[in-house]
Every structure is written in structure tokens, then in C-alpha cells.
Amino acid sequence: AQTVTQSQPEMSVQEAETVTLSCTYDTSENNYYLFWYKQPPSRQMILVIRQEAYKQQNATENRFSVNFQKAAKSFSLKISDSQLGDTAMYFCAFIDYGGSQGNLIFGKGTKLSVKP
Amino acid sequence: GAGVSQSPSNKVTEKGKDVELRCDPISGHTALYWYRQSLGQGLEFLIYFQGNSAPDKSGLPSDRFSAERTGGSVSTLTIQRTQQEDSAVYLCASSLEPAGGPNGELFFGEGSRLTVL
Numbered sequence A: 001a002q003t004v005t006q007s008q009p010e011m012s013v014q015e016a017e018t019v020t021l022s023c024t025y026d027t028s029e030n031n032y033y034l035f036w037y038k039q040p041p042s043r044q045m046i047l048v049i050r051q052e053a054y055k056q057q058n059a060t061e062n063r064f065s066v067n068f069q070k071a072a073k074s075f076s077l078k079i080s081d082s083q084l085g086d087t088a089m090y091f092c093a094f095i096d097y098g099g100s101q102g103n104l105i106f107g108k109g110t111k112l113s114v115k116p
Numbered sequence B: 001g002a003g004v005s006q007s008p009s010n011k012v013t014e015k016g017k018d019v020e021l022r023c024d025p026i027s028g029h030t031a032l033y034w035y036r037q038s039l040g041q042g043l044e045f046l047i048y049f050q051g052n053s054a055p056d057k058s059g060l061p062s063d064r065f066s067a068e069r070t071g072g073s074v075s076t077l078t079i080q081r082t083q084q085e086d087s088a089v090y091l092c093a094s095s096l097e098p099a100g101g102p103n104g105e106l107f108f109g110e111g112s113r114l115t116v117l
Helices: none
Strands: A003-005 A010-014 A019-021 A024-026 A032-039 A046-052 A064-069 A074-079 A088-096 A110-115 B005-007 B010-013 B019-024 B031-037 B043-050 B053-056 B065-069 B075-079 B088-095 B112-116
Touching: A003 A088, A010 A019, A019 A110, A024 A074, A032 A064, A032 A074, A046 A064, A046 A074, A074 A088, B005 B088, B010 B019, B019 B088, B019 B112, B031 B075, B043 B065, B043 B075, B075 B088
Parallel strands: A010 A110, B010 B112
Antiparallel strands: A003 A024, A019 A074, A032 A046, A032 A088, A064 A074, A088 A110, B005 B019, B019 B075, B031 B043, B031 B088, B043 B053, B065 B075, B088 B112
């Protein structure tokens, strides 16, 4: 079965510093997509960044970047220059290419608190 | 619409009553998903629609749960004879194409918080 594991239930970081959230996954597929979603207190999930497994280059979106290690099945999220608005739950998610299961598989999330 | 709209935002009901939760996806999005998020947990997949058909119902936890989608648009999730363990936030998402494709980004609504007393 495909699984996504986030080993850090909670993390905190000082404003303007850098923080890295961990995610590992298990799959026998070779082509797939990985995602990081952010869920602020408003509850609405927002896509932060997406990585396609066949691309070796790590995805980057402004202050957000990933470290994708395919062989290790690791997909960590780095947030640089943390801002108070980054305070949220962060979920790592996976789906195989073509989506044979039809649905994203999510980890249990990491609660990130950015402190002033 | 501009985004995925869900109603009601909050619902309190008594054990044993039926509830209906509604999801209005982004116009033109063919794929629609229901997830359940219990306190302190990740997202639990319930059901996926492609158009009006549901190729994957594997996540529905029991026969008390059902969902339909009409006109390739609005979807309703119905929970019959609610139990306290059904208390959760029910999230709906839609995507232009199925999630495993290049245009498969999921856009989420704000969820419906269900509390069963």
C-alpha cells in the first residue's frame, strides 16, 4: 500500500529563520507526483508546491523549496525567511502518475508555528 | 464559481439524524473529491467523482455514507443515522483533470464542520 509519513507532528521557528519539514513515502511506482499543501486556521487547503518524480530538479516557489530524494523516497519542504503568515498545518501528499487510485494520499500533517 | 464552495460551514446534529453536505466545484472541473479530516488527523479519502460517475468509492467508511454528483457539477455527501464518530471536517476538492495528471491540481473548499452530539 502507498503511504505518506510526516514524522514531525509540531514544529516552531522564529520569524525570518529557515525551517525544514520532513516527509517520506512508500510506493512501488516509478512515476508519480508529490505535493505540499498548507492549511491555515481558515481550514482551506492551499497548494504550496508540486514535484514530478521524473524531474530531477527540485521544485521551487519563492520562499518554498523541496529536497526530493527519489531513491530514499524523501520529500522535505524548506521554508526560508519564515513569516507569521506561514503558521499553518502542512500536509505532504502523493499520487501515482495517471492516478490509478484517483485520490491523493496525505500524511498526518505537521503543525508549524512561526514566532515573532 | 471563483472557488470551491461548501455548505453548511458548520452543522450540529443529534445522533441518529441524517445530514447532507453540499459541494459546488469550480466551473469546468471534471473531477471532484470528498475527504474527511478528524481532529489531529490527516485527510481520509472518501470518494472521487469523474463527471457524474464515481470510479472510486473505496473510502466510504460504511453504508451510512453515500454521495452523488449531478450535471457534472454539484455534489452532495449524505450521512444517515449519524454517530458521534462521524464528527469531523468534511473537505471537498475539485480539479480540472484527475489528480494524477499534469492539470490535476486539487482546489479545496473551506470544509463543513460536522458535530454529532
